[in-house]
Structures are given as structure tokens and as C-alpha cells.
Amino acid sequence: MPGSDFAAGAGSVNIDLLYYGIDSLPVEGEEVYSKNFSVQLGGGIPATLINAGRLGVPARIATELGEDMFSEFAKGEFIKNRVEPINVYKGNGGNFPLNITSAMITERDRTFISYGCGSITADDRTLEEIYGILKGAKIVLMDNGNLFPVYEKLKKEGSILLFDCGWDSGMSLEKYEKQLALADYFMPNQKEAKAITKTDSPYKALEILSRYIEKPVVKLDKAGCIGLENGRIVTVPQIDEYRCVDSTGAGDAFLSGFVYGLFYGYSFADCLLFGNITGGKCVTEVGCLAAKISENELKTMYSKYRRNIQYSEA
Numbered sequence: 001m002p003g004s005d006f007a008a009g010a011g012s013v014n015i016d017l018l019y020y021g022i023d024s025l026p027v028e029g030e031e032v033y034s035k036n037f038s039v040q041l042g043g044g045i046p047a048t049l050i051n052a053g054r055l056g057v058p059a060r061i062a063t064e065l066g067e068d069m070f071s072e073f074a075k076g077e078f079i080k081n082r083v084e085p086i087n088v089y090k091g092n093g094g095n096f097p098l099n100i101t102s103a104m105i106t107e108r109d110r111t112f113i114s115y116g117c118g119s120i121t122a123d124d125r126t127l128e129e130i131y132g133i134l135k136g137a138k139i140v141l142m143d144n145g146n147l148f149p150v151y152e153k154l155k156k157e158g159s160i161l162l163f164d165c166g167w168d169s170g171m172s173l174e175k176y177e178k179q180l181a182l183a184d185y186f187m188p189n190q191k192e193a194k195a196i197t198k199t200d201s202p203y204k205a206l207e208i209l210s211r212y213i214e215k216p217v218v219k220l221d222k223a224g225c226i227g228l229e230n231g232r233i234v235t236v237p238q239i240d241e242y243r244c245v246d247s248t249g250a251g252d253a254f255l256s257g258f259v260y261g262l263f264y265g266y267s268f269a270d271c272l273l274f275g276n277i278t279g280g281k282c283v284t285e286v287g288c289l290a291a292k293i294s295e296n297e298l299k300t301m302y303s304k305y306r307r308n309i310q311y312s313e314a
Helices: 043-056 069-080 122-134 148-158 178-183 190-197 202-209 250-263 268-282 295-310
Strands: 006-011 012-020 038-039 058-061 085-089 099-104 110-115 139-142 160-163 217-219 227-229 233-234 310-313
Touching: 006 043, 006 122, 012 069, 012 295, 038 043, 038 069, 038 122, 043 058, 043 069, 043 099, 043 139, 043 250, 043 310, 058 122, 069 085, 122 148, 139 148, 139 190, 139 250, 148 160, 160 178, 160 250, 202 217, 202 227, 217 250, 217 268, 227 268, 233 268, 268 295
Parallel strands: 006 058, 006 139, 012 099, 058 085, 139 160
Antiparallel strands: 012 038, 099 110, 217 227, 227 233, 233 310
């Protein structure tokens, strides 16, 4: 696609307030202190684009930000990580037009309290504005919301559309019919893939998804990932040297590595490996964006693990 020199997406910002290094969760009326605390952008399209930006992929996001301290923090994080934030918020600047989660994390469990603003308002004016922001992108990240008119235009114009659904209790092929019809790549994890296809195996799920997506992907959590291309299953094992501390944001990080590979014209199998590397790096620290991987580290790990890619007949 001539002139397509950036990756893009539209979505609400999530702010995570992370309390970790605590022995137990507080009960009502009591207070506990954590040994560690972190403020980070949370998961979803913002996290994927920030991880891609850290790898040198020019990126742009349409989102809703106000004049509050959390919005200012988000703007700074986007800019610092080479993602251009373009605000489509039309409300009162004193409101909080983003999602905020406080997470308390022990070695055994975690608990959350969240404030949610919902998704971006998709009136005709905003849809046209978002289309103008995303227009010309080589790669566009789709969300679960109501931006389909925008995605349909971008698809016709040649943008590559990527969709990563996220878990919910009512998953089915019927529910994601519109997304599957538009997306060039769909990459659920194995729990999501089995729920969507009503199967008991990620390999069965991969075969069913291939009826809708030319090159489907299923992430196997700690076991790496599988994809299907030209009748062959591509298996990319996990990255052994990355030790899991917190799996939050691993799927978004995987997607950023895949985006990197697509953006720079690597093969499908190589894109899967890049995804395994960025997803594996993410889980080595607490939070979606605490563990940073540079382009140099990514390429070094790619050279080291490329020989582990396996091919088999479907």
C-alpha cells in the first residue's frame, strides 16, 4: 500500500494502578501497605501500539483523553513511546474519559476495582473523524466495539486488519461474524479459540477458523503458538529463557511483535516468532508495559530461536 508508513488503532485508554509485594489483601475497614507500586497504561490497543512503537514501528491512536491527571499521564506515555495520540473526546475536560483500575496483587491472587467510561462514542461525526485518523495506515488494529463502518472503508483501501478478541462468556462464531469477515488476521488464545469454535482442541479450532481467516493463529499460552498457512501448521515453541512473573498484557504484547513482522515484510512464521518473543518478554515483570524489549533484543532473540519453528501437515 503506497505511503502506508504507520500502524494505527482506535480505543479507550486504560490506566492501571498496581499494588504488589503485599502479603494479603485488605478486608473492609483495614489498610495494608505494598512494597511496590506502579502506574502503567493497561491492556488493549493502546498497549499493543506502545509496544510496537518501542520497536520502531510508527504508530497512531485515536482515543478519548481529557484534562485530568490520568489523561495527561497517558498522553506522555504515548509520546514517549513514539505513538501519536489524537484526541476525539467531545465531553467536559474535567471528566475522566478513560478506564482506571486499581489492582492489588499477592503471590496467591489478585483483586481489582475499576472505573469504566465505556468505549468510544460512535456517532457519525466521530466515525468520520476516526476514519480520517486511521486512513492510510498499513496495519489497523480492530476492537470489539462499533467502528465497523471505519474498518470496512480501510479494508477496501488496502489496510491490513488485525483482530484480537479478549475473553467473554458468550463467545461464538456467530458473535464474531462481522469481525471474521473483515479481519486479515485473528489471533485468540486457546481458551478463546475453543470457546468460539465449540471444540476441545486448539488444532480443531485452528482448522475451523481457517474457513473464515486465510492464516489463523491460536496462542498456546506458555506453550507458544500455532498458525495455519497453505495447508501446513506452523508451530512456534515458547521462549524458554523468559520466566513468567505476571501474564497481564501478554496477548497485547504478542500482537505487537506480530505487527512488527508484518510492518517490515517478514514471513507469517517469522511474525509468529516475533509475537512469541514480545509476549514472552512482557510476562517477566508486573503489568502490561513494565517489561520493555528493544528492536535489537528482538532481532537477537529472533536469530537465536528461528531454528525452533516447526512445520507439519494439517
